[in-house]
Amino acid sequence: MDELLNPLIQGDRRALSRAITLIESTRPDHRARAVALLSSLPDRQALRIGMSGTPGVGKSTFIEAFGTMLTEAGLKVAVLAVDPSSTRSGGSILGDKTRMELLSRNPNAFIRPTPSSAQLGGVARRTREAIRLCEAAGYDVVLIETVGVGQSETLVAEMCDLFVLLLAPAGGDELQGVKRGIMEMADLILVNKADGDLLSTARRTVADYAGALRLLRKRPQDPERFPKALAVSALTGDGMRKAWDEMQELADWRREHGHFDGNRAEQSRHWFMAELRAGLLARLETHAAKAHLEDLGERVASGDTSPADAAHQMLDWLQDQGRK
């Protein structure tokens, strides 16, 4: 049994942190240990909430306030981040230590930045596994934060129970360029900064989005009134409790109607196939395979071997390697 397992289950944050570092490693021995650890985890369930919002909507402030509110209600909260852009910028959306200062010092909260230099596929697997580690460590709510770039939203939606879109108050009826696909993933749209001078703008924005949401096709996993739009203020706290109530109501309804477990089962199947395809293609990534590929590639380029023939030779070679 892994030495991390017991402290992890007891909710030790250092053990959780080390376990996440373990699953983030690409070293084969680390990977083997990670797989073994993951399959020995107890079956605990948190509410997995995906949260997206473009820069400027006050996402950090919202998560800080929302997370603090949940801990005050006696819940343990973990915050993970999926930021595909961090591979390019070298930075990461939760990397700035000064962000969420209050929440990061809270003993009932756990904040983990996106690992830098990771590919989107790798980020997905690691985040999914990090969610399971947080659940095993007894966290009640896992927030998965992402930026508004489409592809990462889809990824996050595929690992969450609820998906929340955070928006800023917008003047007039402009819909802030939110892609229809992202709108369709949202269970709840929260218009932040509904305070001070922006209050009336925020209310108008809520009405605009409520109207847009009504035009979307009703989904079987939604009760009446969902998806819906609400105004919140991370600054004053207005609407925060209401937002959490709505999330719980939706989650409860889905649990009662079988959509909650059904969704998780579908997500698991999806990840199984994704892992399997990745595993098959990983066979081309070994040192020996790359050398053989290089060689065959040259013969194909020079016309000595046809692409189909070379592919057959490579497949046979892989099969032979498996026999050894």
Next chain:
Amino acid sequence: MDELLNPLIQGDRRALSRAITLIESTRPDHRARAVALLSSLPDRQALRIGMSGTPGVGKSTFIEAFGTMLTEAGLKVAVLAVDPSSTRSGGSILGDKTRMELLSRNPNAFIRPTPSSAQLGGVARRTREAIRLCEAAGYDVVLIETVGVGQSETLVAEMCDLFVLLLAPAGGDELQGVKRGIMEMADLILVNKADGDLLSTARRTVADYAGALRLLRKRPQDPERFPKALAVSALTGDGMRKAWDEMQELADWRREHGHFDGNRAEQSRHWFMAELRAGLLARLETHAAKAHLEDLGERVASGDTSPADAAHQMLDWLQDQGRK
């Protein structure tokens, strides 16, 4: 040696037709025979011309006139089609027997419709192999026709030496909704129907596109003046000879500067990797693999096995199958 090989090399159209039917078959024994036949083909080279144009631009009429002109110049012409929409419609762009009636009766021309009920990936492989069969049968020019839907253009461009975009005269300066990506693939834009009442509109359209093409980044595989736009009339024959001269000039320039062979080498590498990936994933498609996948999928969905664990089990199972 395959019985089709000799008549094929001698240019027998029935043998060519039968050979294409062979490569289109998915039966394992047919596939094995196809791979053997393809690797025994002599090394002959045709000029591979990709040709795209949305319905209504007069593509059939153009190909009929263009192909007839080439045969009159002593060249043998093959016409293939890539139509991903045929999987949905059940039809095929060259399926209509009344199309290209003149060319289809021409002993120096060979016309082959898209097979219906094929997936885009499958269409690509079969078309690529059909091109090689046409080359082996002594055809000088292989025209690969496709419809204007983006994905199929990319596919066709990846198997051609030249890519020609056929357009209709458009009123005003509207650019007929041609996607930038398709514009960037085009070596030559031909504005058809430059005759009668449409002549001046066609000339204006040519000027519009010539302007748009100048805004595109110059590619290393292009000499000065390319990519370019020309007016043609499949009806009167005006500009047809000029269009062919331009194609030859571009092909000659690329041959002289090493881009022609370089491009084919790159295409071969690309198809090698595509075949290889398809071959790896095909291991999941056997009857036994599907049954095992189904079983593991159920265990993943019920939570008995983690997605990563199930993927490992499936990979091990595939490895074991290889050992047998």
